[in-house]
Amino acid sequence: MSSCLFCSIAAGTIPSDQVFSDDSFVAFRDIDPKAPTHILVIPRRHVPGLDHLESADVELVGRLLVTAAGIAASEGLTERGYRFVINCGEDGGQTVGHLHLHILGGRSLAWPPG
Ligand code: 5GP
Numbered sequence: 001m002s003s004c005l006f007c008s009i010a011a012g013t014i015p016s017d018q019v020f021s022d023d024s025f026v027a028f029r030d031i032d033p034k035a036p037t038h039i040l041v042i043p044r045r046h047v048p049g050l051d052h053l054e055s056a057d058v059e060l061v062g063r064l065l066v067t068a069a070g071i072a073a074s075e076g077l078t079e080r081g082y083r084f085v086i087n088c089g090e091d092g093g094q095t096v097g098h099l100h101l102h103i104l105g106g107r108s109l110a111w112p113p114g
């Protein structure tokens with residue numbers, strides 16, 4: 001989708017501080033970080049959000065988690081811990097309509113979220 005910000009980042013037509021890329025996923029640093037480490041992991045395929053996932057996407061979602069955990073490890077977050085967040089819809093705080101997983105780490109994170 002040419003009009004989608006994260007599709008454009010995945011395609012490289014909008015620049016990003018990329019930390020990982022393979023055939024299925026791209027990961028890059030959030031432009032407005034909420035923690036010392038704040039990385040977004042996205043599928044290259046345009047999926048609008050969690051509410052658009054289908055049973056055929058089970059493998060994609062599983063690999064998204066495994067890929068993100070590997071990135072967290074390579075960022076040195078494993079020992080102290082980290083958090084994955086996927087916001088969905090208006091109440092969930094989703095602002096970009098392309099599925100993305102936040103990796104947050106490098107500080108103690110409060111619970112519950114605001
Ligand atoms: P959401 O609120 O949808 O869960 O998360 C969207 C995230 O995308 C936000 O944390 C926001 O800072 C980040 N973001 C928005 N526009 C850009 C951009 O152009 N580049 C990067 N790297 N991050 C962005």
Ligand code: ZN
Pocket residue numbers: 001004005006007008045046047097098
């Ligand atoms: Zn997209």
